[in-house]
Amino acid sequence: MTTETTTPVRRRGGPTKGDQREAQILEAARGLLSDRSVNDLTVDAIAKAAGVSRTAFYFYFPTKHAVVAAMLDGLWEEFGTTHAWLASTGPAPADLREHHRQTAAVWQEHREILTCTMGPVGYEPLVEWVEKARARYDQALAAKIRRDRAAGLATDGIDADALADMVSDLRTARFRVMARLTGAELEKGLDELTEVVLRMVYGSAPQA
Known part of the structure; x- marks a missing residue:
């Protein structure tokens, strides 16, 4: 044996x-x-x-x-956890504001890294990360716009992909500002961004 x-x-x-x-x-x-x-x-x-x-x-x-790209790697999942509103039905103002609050928190924690993605970027892995992160959000928002339009919950008009791209531009610019805000100023910024996005997508700003 x-x-x-x-x-x-x-x-x-x-x-x-x-x-x-x-x-x-x-x-x-x-x-x-x-x-x-x-x-x-x-x-x-x-x-x-x-x-x-x-x-x-x-x-x-x-x-x-490559150092900056390595720091960004961990942010992919962090941003993904903020995207619950994109799978919702209708305006859901409270959920949208929470989505913005969570995203602003990621920007505040990683402001230095994310600021690097705002200007011209010559490092290909970094370019790819920025493009992928943007595409993930834009595609999910465009899909939500189409669903809500089909259900009669969002106004027709600008092509869904083009509208999602415009919303994305606005969000990026505002989160860069809000990354340095605190207290009442931050709360005001979140309220304003939420109202503008609701008006862009739904034609009005429904109350929670």
């Missing part, structure tokens, strides 16, 4: 030194972006802030834009 023995798989108990070093670089870049644009960000500045050599930086990231 043969007795088979197995060697237990050794599990990593926590972050490796490499994981910690990569996290240092990401955190350093985040801090630097609080007072400069991505165009003014340099590998040397990131490495110095992270306490690593330039050579060590390149072991983890090929470019400064």
Whole structure:
């Protein structure tokens, strides 16, 4: 009779030194972006802030834009969790405002990173992320507009895709502003954005 023995798989108990070093670089870049644009960000500045050599930086990231792209990766799911209103039926003003509140919270937490996506971007993975994030929202909103128009809940008019694109432009501009607002100013901004979107899509601003 043969007795088979197995060697237990050794599990990593926590972050490796490499994981910690990569996290240092990401955190350093985040801090630097609080007072400069991505165009003014340099590998040397990131490495110095992270306490690593330039050579060590390149072991983890090929470019400064790759660092920004890595920071954006985690935001895909965060934005996805704010999209419940897009699957709703009709105006649902309270749900739309909550959608805006949650989105504004993501912008406030990650303002430095998201601001990098607002201007000309030359790093292809970053361009792709911005385009995918925009397309996901625009397509879902256009689908909602078509559903609600078919049900007689939204006014006909501008092509649904074009209207969704206009709403997206407005939202992006307003969230960039609201990312720096707090208290009553933020609440007012959320109310105003919600009313404008309702008027654009439904022709009026129904009360909750």
